Amino acid sequence: MLDIVGLLQSEKTGFTRSEQALTGIVLADVEGVLKMSIVDLAAQAEVSPPTVTRFCRRLGCDSYADFKVRLAQSRFVGQRYIAPSSGPTSVHDIAQGVVNGIQSTLYDSFEALDFDAIERAAEALAASSFVLCFGSGGSSSMVASEAEARLFRLGLKVTSSTDHQVQLMRAASAPVGSVVLAFSLSGNNLPLARALAAAGEYGTTRLVVSRAGSAMAEQADVLVPVFWRENQDIVRPTPGRYAFLATLDILAQTVAVRLGSRAIGSMRRIKHQLVINRDGDDAQPLGD
Known part of the structure; x- marks a missing residue:
C-alpha cells in the first residue's frame, strides 16, 4: 500500500x-x-x-x-x-511521564495476570529437556534474550533466537521434550506464528507470552496473556516491554521455586565463580 x-x-x-x-x-x-x-x-x-x-x-x-x-x-x-499532539519538553516532565507510564503499566499488567497459565508454563519449563526462546523485532528480541539469561541460571538447557528462518529450523529439529517460549508484543508476528505452527506439528509444547486474541495466541498450547495500555505520546518508548519483563521475571521465579534444589545448586555455582573471579562481593546481582 x-x-x-x-x-x-x-x-x-x-x-x-x-x-x-x-x-x-x-x-x-x-x-x-x-x-x-x-x-x-x-x-x-x-x-x-x-x-x-x-x-x-x-x-x-x-x-x-x-x-x-x-x-x-x-x-x-x-x-x-x-498531527501529533504536543507532549512534555523538559527533562523533568519527560522523566515523570516515562516513570508514571511504567508504574501504570506494571499495575495494569499485574491485575490482568493469568496465574494458572503462568503455573502451567512454569511446570512445562521445569520439566523440559530443552528450551527455545523466540522473539523478533525490538522489544520482543530483547525479552527472548533476557529469557535465556533468566533460565540458564536455573540449570535449564536453553537458547534464544531472533531470526525467523532459524526459528523455523529450530522448531522443526527440536529434540523430544523441548519447549518453545515465544514473545510478541503485538501478537501479529506472522513468521514467528508459522514457526510455532511447525513446532506444534512435531509435538513441541508452545508457551506464548503475547496479546490475547492474536495470531501468536492462536498457536499457543499455553498462552500467558499480557495487557497494557499503549502510549498516546508517539515519541515516548512503549511501556509494554516492562509488562513483558515483569511477566518473565514472575515466570522465571516460579520455575526456580518449582525446580528447588536443582536451580539453587546451579545459581550457587555461578555465584561462586563470580565472587572468585569478578568482585568478591556476594551481594552483587547474579551475573547482571
Whole structure:
C-alpha cells in the first residue's frame, strides 16, 4: 500500500512550486482534502485541475480519485503521526511521564495476570529437556534474550533466537521434550506464528507470552496473556516491554521455586565463580 503521507513528507523539497503548494494543503488538513473535489483543491492551491491530476500521477496514483483513496488509507494507518499532539519538553516532565507510564503499566499488567497459565508454563519449563526462546523485532528480541539469561541460571538447557528462518529450523529439529517460549508484543508476528505452527506439528509444547486474541495466541498450547495500555505520546518508548519483563521475571521465579534444589545448586555455582573471579562481593546481582 502506497504511503502517500510519508511520500509527501520525504519528497516535498524536490517538488515544483505548484506541487509544494498542494503538498502543504494536504499535509495541513488531510481530513479536509478528503472532502474536496479536484476543483476545490486546485482553487485553494491556486493551480489548475490538470496540475492536480499531474501531481497525483507523480505520486503513483492513477487519478485524483485514486489519490484520495490512498490518502485515506495512509491517514488511517498513522493518524497520530500526521498531527501529533504536543507532549512534555523538559527533562523533568519527560522523566515523570516515562516513570508514571511504567508504574501504570506494571499495575495494569499485574491485575490482568493469568496465574494458572503462568503455573502451567512454569511446570512445562521445569520439566523440559530443552528450551527455545523466540522473539523478533525490538522489544520482543530483547525479552527472548533476557529469557535465556533468566533460565540458564536455573540449570535449564536453553537458547534464544531472533531470526525467523532459524526459528523455523529450530522448531522443526527440536529434540523430544523441548519447549518453545515465544514473545510478541503485538501478537501479529506472522513468521514467528508459522514457526510455532511447525513446532506444534512435531509435538513441541508452545508457551506464548503475547496479546490475547492474536495470531501468536492462536498457536499457543499455553498462552500467558499480557495487557497494557499503549502510549498516546508517539515519541515516548512503549511501556509494554516492562509488562513483558515483569511477566518473565514472575515466570522465571516460579520455575526456580518449582525446580528447588536443582536451580539453587546451579545459581550457587555461578555465584561462586563470580565472587572468585569478578568482585568478591556476594551481594552483587547474579551475573547482571
